[in-house]
Amino acid sequence: MRILVLGGTGYLGRHVAERLRALPGAQVLAAGRSAGAAFAADLARDRPERLAETLAAAAPDAVVNCAGATGGDPVTLAEVNARGPAALCAALCAAAPAARLVHLGSAAEYGPGTPGVRVTEASPACPVTPYGATKLAGTVAVASAALDAVVLRIGNPVGPGAPAASLPGRLAALLRPAGRDPQAVLRLGDLSAHRDFVDVRDVARAVERAVTAPAAPPRVLNIGGGRAVPVRELAHGLARHAGFRGRLEEGADGSARSARVSWQCSDISAAARALDWRPAHSLDDALAALWAATLERVP
Secondary structure (H helix, E strand, O other), X not given: OEXXXXXXXXXXXXXXXHHHHOOOXXXXXXXXXXXXXXXXXXOOXXXXXXXXXXXXXXXXXXXXEOOOOOOOOHHHHHHHXXXXXXXXXXXXXXXXXXXXXXXXXXXXXXXXXXXXXXXXXXXXXXXXXXXXXXXHHHHHHHHOOOOEEEEEEXXXXXXXXXXXXXXXXXXXXXXXXXXXXXXXXXXXXXXXXXXXXXXXXXXXXXXXXXXXXXXXOOOEEEEOOOOOEEHHHHHHHHHHHHOOOOEEEEOOOOOOOXXXXXXXXXXXXXXXXXXXXXXXXOHHHHXXXXXXXXXXXXX
C-alpha cells in the first residue's frame, strides 16, 4: 500500500508517518516543502495542475494531509488551511480519484461549546477565530469533494514533540530550566478553560484506522479524549512529572486563539463505531511521554 503523507515533518505528521511506516506492506512517501521529501509539494502555493502531476508520479493508494498552520496572519491561515485542502482535492480528482484522503481537521471548527455537552459531528460549526474558520473551510472542501475522503476533527493533541507555540510545549520548555527550585515562579495565562485533550499517539492510530478501514468512513469524525479537562489540570500534571516544586502563577489572559472558547468536548462515539477507535492513552500518559521527550532533547 502506497501512502502519501503531506506535512509529515510537523508535530502531528511525524507521529502519523511513524505509525503508518509500521503497517505491514506499507510504503510511506513524504510530500512537502522540506528538502528530504520524496515529492515536492506546497499546498499553499501550487496550482492544482502541479499537484496533480505530483500525485500522478506518487501513485498513492491513500493520501494523508497533516499540513496546516495553527498561527500566523489570516492570509497565511487561509492559504494553508483553506486553499490547501481545496487544491489537494481538485488534484486528487484529476490524478488519483480512487485514493482515500484522510485530512486532519480541528475541534476549533466547532467554536465555543456548552458546558457539560459533548459536540457531535452533526453539531453546528461556529468558529470564532481565523484559525477555526480556515480549518472549517478546509473541512468543507474535503467533505464536499467527489472522493473517498474523511476529515478527522482533532481535539487538543498532547505528547512528545509538542510545539513551543502550544501550552504543553511552552510549559515543558519553562519547566526544564526551572528544575526543582522551590522559589521558582512560572507565570502563565488563564488556565480556567476546559479542553478535550488527546494523546498524539492516539491521533496517529486514528489516522491508521482511517487509512486502512475497509469501508469508506463517514465524512467527518471527531478524534479526542472524550472529556473536558481544566487546562489547569494539564499544567499541574506536567509540573508534577517534572518534579517542579515552585509555583505556577496564573494571569488573566489566555491565548488569542482560545480566548473566546471556555469549554470544548467532543463526542467520539462515531469514531468508535466507524473505525473501532478509542483513546488508548490517558492525559497523564501523554504528559509523562511529553516530559520524557523533553528531557531527551539536547539543551
